[in-house]
Amino acid sequence: MTTSNSGSLGGQTVLEARDVAVHYGGIKAVDGLNISLPAGKIAGIVGPNGSGKSTLLAALTRLVPLTRGELILGGRPYHHKAPHVVARHGVSRTFQTVRLLADRTIRENIALATDVRRVDKPPTRKQLEEQIDVAIERTGLGSLQKRRPDEVSYGVQRKVEIARAIANNPTVLLLDEPTAGMNRQERNQISELMVKLRQDGLTQLLIEHDVQMMVDTCDYLYAMNFGVLIAEGEPESVIKDAAVQEAYLGTRGSKKHA
Numbered sequence: 001m002t003t004s005n006s007g008s009l010g011g012q013t014v015l016e017a018r019d020v021a022v023h024y025g026g027i028k029a030v031d032g033l034n035i036s037l038p039a040g041k042i043a044g045i046v047g048p049n050g051s052g053k054s055t056l057l058a059a060l061t062r063l064v065p066l067t068r069g070e071l072i073l074g075g076r077p078y079h080h081k082a083p084h085v086v087a088r089h090g091v092s093r094t095f096q097t098v099r100l101l102a103d104r105t106i107r108e109n110i111a112l113a114t115d116v117r118r119v120d121k122p123p124t125r126k127q128l129e130e131q132i133d134v135a136i137e138r139t140g141l142g143s144l145q146k147r148r149p150d151e152v153s154y155g156v157q158r159k160v161e162i163a164r165a166i167a168n169n170p171t172v173l174l175l176d177e178p179t180a181g182m183n184r185q186e187r188n189q190i191s192e193l194m195v196k197l198r199q200d201g202l203t204q205l206l207i208e209h210d211v212q213m214m215v216d217t218c219d220y221l222y223a224m225n226f227g228v229l230i231a232e233g234e235p236e237s238v239i240k241d242a243a244v245q246e247a248y249l250g251t252r253g254s255k256k257h258a
């Protein structure tokens with residue numbers, strides 16, 4: 001078992017996975033992973049399709065059971081806790097596919113997040129409305145908040161997902177391919193949003209196939225293949241790593257998107 005070096009970024013570790021494994025029968029989707037998320041930084045995970053990235057995110061949010069290993073949030077183990085409890089402790093996520101309620105407005109969709117009351121600091125109704133306002137303002141959705149999902153573009157729908165994920169003032173935000181299916185301009189907007197959230201101190205973990213976006217956005221990068229880490233460190237050097245080039249980019253350096 002190896003230990004993550006993301007601590008080299010300095011500061012406190014907010015969330016840590018130690019020797020985490022998730023096996024589906026004989027499939028070792030994740031098999032002995034160590035990652036740590038430094039406070040107020042953006043960590044990223046790259047890896048080819050099927051390398052175990054989404055399974056790791058599901059494990060971190062307790063949506064799939066661990067075969068072995070430990071999860072630690074703010075210094076406390078949480079691998080025995082239920083997903084809704086983990087959410088209430090401040091671990092928030094977005095999913096690969098858009099999951100919005102078609103018959104609700106954008107504001108109402110974002111407000112759904114506030115049903116997950118934080119255990120450590122339950123807000124008042126007024127504070128909740130203010131939190132929703134802040135999430136809408138941060139994501140630039142103000143003029144669209146009364147629209148329904150089918151009245152806005154796919155790129156906007158994905159922003160709504162992020163707004164919902166941050167509306168509850170999470171400690172950690174986990175994003176599973178938030179720019180999948182977006183054009184370059186929309187991708188840049190998501191990257192800028194993440195950087196803005198980092199300025200506000202939000203710790204983030206990003207899964208993306210867009211290598212350029214990962215290099216531009218992340219402070220620290222993990223590369224996975226077949227459920228294990230094959231490299232980690234400063235994004236530029238991870239992307240140039242021979243094993244990563246081989247596994248992720250297929251042919252050395254010629255492909256920008258997997």
Ligand SMILES: Nc1ncnc2c1ncn2[C@@H]1O[C@H](COP(=O)(O)OP(=O)(O)OP(=O)(O)O)[C@@H](O)[C@H]1O
Nearest residue numbers: 024027028029047048049050051052053054055056
């Ligand atoms: N519920 C499941 N049951 C059985 N096998 C699964 C399940 N979910 C994922 N797997 C398998 O686990 C492995 C890792 O899948 P996972 O979706 O985590 O990879 P990924 O890196 O997120 O891929 P992608 O980039 O395509 O989203 C794959 O072999 C996949 O087929």
